Amino acid sequence: MSNLEELYKEIILDHYRTPRNRGELPPPASKTEGFNPLCGDELTVYLDVKDGVVADIKITGHGCSISQASSSLMSVAIKGKTLEEVREVLSKFKNMMTLEGDVVDLNDPANRDVLRSLGELAALQGVAKFPVRIKCATLAWNTLSQGLEEN
Amino acid sequence: MSYFNAVRVRADVPALTRVINGHPITYLDSGASSLPPRTVIEAMDEYYRLRHANVHRGVYQTANEATDAYEGARSAVAGFLNAPGGGEGVVFTKNCTEAFNLLAKSWGAANLKDGDAVLLTEMEHHANIVPWFQLREHINIDVRFIPVNDDFELDLTNFDELMKGVKLLSLTAMSNVLGTINPIKELAARAHQHGALVAVDAAQSVGHLPTDLQDLDVDFMLFSGHKMLGPTGIGVFWTRPEILNGMPPFLGGGGMIADVRTDGYTPATGFTRFEAGTPMIAEAVGLHAAVRYLEGLGMANVHQHDRELTIDAISRINHQFNGRVKIIGPTAHANRGGVISIDIDGVHPHDIAQVLDESGVCVRPGHHCAKPLMKRFGLAATARASFGPYSLVEDTDALLEGLQRAITFFG
Numbered sequence: 001m002s003n004l005e006e007l008y009k010e011i012i013l014d015h016y017r018t019p020r021n022r023g024e025l026p027p028p029a030s031k032t033e034g035f036n037p038l039c040g041d042e043l044t045v046y047l048d049v050k051d052g053v054v055a056d057i058k059i060t061g062h063g064c065s066i067s068q069a070s071s072s073l074m075s076v077a078i079k080g081k082t083l084e085e086v087r088e089v090l091s092k093f094k095n096m097m098t099l100e101g102d103v104v105d106l107n108d109p110a111n112r113d114v115l116r117s118l119g120e121l122a123a124l125q126g127v128a129k130f131p132v133r134i135k136c137a138t139l140a141w142n143t144l145s146q147g148l149e150e151n
Numbered sequence: 152m153s154y155f156n157a158v159r160v161r162a163d164v165p166a167l168t169r170v171i172n173g174h175p176i177t178y179l180d181s182g183a184s185s186l187p188p189r190t191v192i193e194a195m196d197e198y199y200r201l202r203h204a205n206v207h208r209g210v211y212q213t214a215n216e217a218t219d220a221y222e223g224a225r226s227a228v229a230g231f232l233n234a235p236g237g238g239e240g241v242v243f244t245k246n247c248t249e250a251f252n253l254l255a256k257s258w259g260a261a262n263l264k265d266g267d268a269v270l271l272t273e274m275e276h277h278a279n280i281v282p283w284f285q286l287r288e289h290i291n292i293d294v295r296f297i298p299v300n301d302d303f304e305l306d307l308t309n310f311d312e313l314m315k316g317v318k319l320l321s322l323t324a325m326s327n328v329l330g331t332i333n334p335i336k337e338l339a340a341r342a343h344q345h346g347a348l349v350a351v352d353a354a355q356s357v358g359h360l361p362t363d364l365q366d367l368d369v370d371f372m373l374f375s376g377h378k379m380l381g382p383t384g385i386g387v388f389w390t391r392p393e394i395l396n397g398m399p400p401f402l403g404g405g406g407m408i409a410d411v412r413t414d415g416y417t418p419a420t421g422f423t424r425f426e427a428g429t430p431m432i433a434e435a436v437g438l439h440a441a442v443r444y445l446e447g448l449g450m451a452n453v454h455q456h457d458r459e460l461t462i463d464a465i466s467r468i469n470h471q472f473n474g475r476v477k478i479i480g481p482t483a484h485a486n487r488g489g490v491i492s493i494d495i496d497g498v499h500p501h502d503i504a505q506v507l508d509e510s511g512v513c514v515r516p517g518h519h520c521a522k523p524l525m526k527r528f529g530l531a532a533t534a535r536a537s538f539g540p541y542s543l544v545e546d547t548d549a550l551l552e553g554l555q556r557a558i559t560f561f562g
Binding site for chain 2: 003007017040065066068136
């Protein structure tokens with residue numbers, strides 16, 4: 001697989017072309033804006049949290065395929081999850097993005113379990129090989145993290 | 152007698168021998184920073200190996216040589232610009248941005264008062280916007296913008312109206328996003344009729360177009376060295392010596408004083424007042440070599456070379472992609488510079504640049520530090536290809552192949 005194909009996996013292109021959970025939520029859903037000042041990407045995350053569960057999430061904004069796909073994949077991964085589960089996914093995802101060097105070593109059982117638990121999100125692991133693109137992948141997650149704090 | 156042969160220029164630039172991802176480098180980012188020829192690198196190397204000493208006040212031979220080299224660079228820059236008053240009006244700064252901060256925070260703070268206006272344009276780089284907003288936090292100045300029309304040129308319809316109360320017109324000679332070349336000489340004359348001074352951001356133009364300060368008749372010119380084949384770490388602030396002598400000091404410290412006592416200090420006069428601390432000596436030596444190199448090529452030739460590449464690239468982009476790849480800038484035949492911003496519907500500039508990198512093609516995605524201009528055209532970012540005197544049609548070939556790949560990839 002070429003570097004590019006590793007970065008732009010089919011699942012990423014699919015979420016970029018057909019983003020899930022696009023749109024806005026009316027109040028009382030929370031609204032959090034995220035910016036990537038270096039490249040101009042902008043994202044708004046709407047969170048509807050009821051009884052400790054993410055009842056609904058919607059996202060608007062614009063950006064590159066990585067930032068858009070990452071936000072779409074994130075919305076699918078956390079919708080319907082408890083806040084505790086969301087925080088766990090968030091921490092696993094950020095961990096995947098900060099793993100240094102090569103793609104995650106799948107022979108390491110610990111990594112295998114983490115990746116399996118991330119499901120489709122694991123498609124974004126190739127991004128870690130492109131340091132300047134990591135901030136594209138993490139924009140939605142940082143915005144979510146900020147939104148959770150405010151909730 | 153000047154000569155120009157881009158293939159020979161290319162052979163003079165060591166960085167163009169790089170191989171990236173298995174492909175010879177295609178460097179199309181000269182608008183962000185140009186690649187220095189060997190003579191620039193060697194001049195700085197020779198300076199550090201044999202002649203390095205601190206400038207001014209030294210008595211020994213190498214200190215004198217370093218001073219001569221530093222001051223020689225000042226004279227060379229003045230000659231390159233055909234500056235009235237020679238080197239006396241040339242202040243070396245860290246970069247073009249610092250030069251703009253010097254303009255706003257020294258000249259602006261001393262000469263603008265509440266209610267005065269500064270007129271900029273919608274196509275300015277943030278370096279010519281933010282320092283004015285910062286000054287506005289201290290003096291109640293009005294910061295206005297000349298709009299940009301749908302042809303990517305300045306809309307001068309209401310120019311005389313906009314000039315009311317304006318003390319300074321500060322604008323770019325050439326847009327770093329659009330490639331638009333502004334009519335500086337004409338606007339300077341009109342602004343002077345309104346009693347305003349004129350500052351020119353020459354960051355994009357000085358290494359690509361002939362510059363004649365006596366002919367342009369502007370009052371300030373600001374640019375950086377690394378966009379004109381020189382090193383990073385040096386920029387130029389030029390103004391008429393009589394204006395410079397009326398400006399208060401900017402940075403304080405050694406070198407910029409006439410006297411220091413326990414009860415205060417007296418600043419030096421002239422450019423010395425604005426060069427606090429040990430200056431960028433090696434960078435000045437490198438800039439001097441870059442000036443010599445460009446003079447050898449002939450700036451009219453450099454501009455002509457940019458034009459030929461730009462006309463060829465734009466017409467091929469329009470022909471090959473049939474409108475799918477939009478050029479955010481004037482048409483090929485306008486008097487424009489070699490900066491080509493592109494927008495592809497459905498393919499983000501970051502992704503374009505990523506796919507191009509796979510084949511060693513260097514372009515810049517982003518807002519290019521011109522967010523008001525991006526907003527004007529409803530864009531978050533563009534992918535920008537920009538030429539240098541070492542660029543060849545083969546670079547455009549690689550760009551077009553890469554764009555085709557990006558479109559195929561993202562559909």
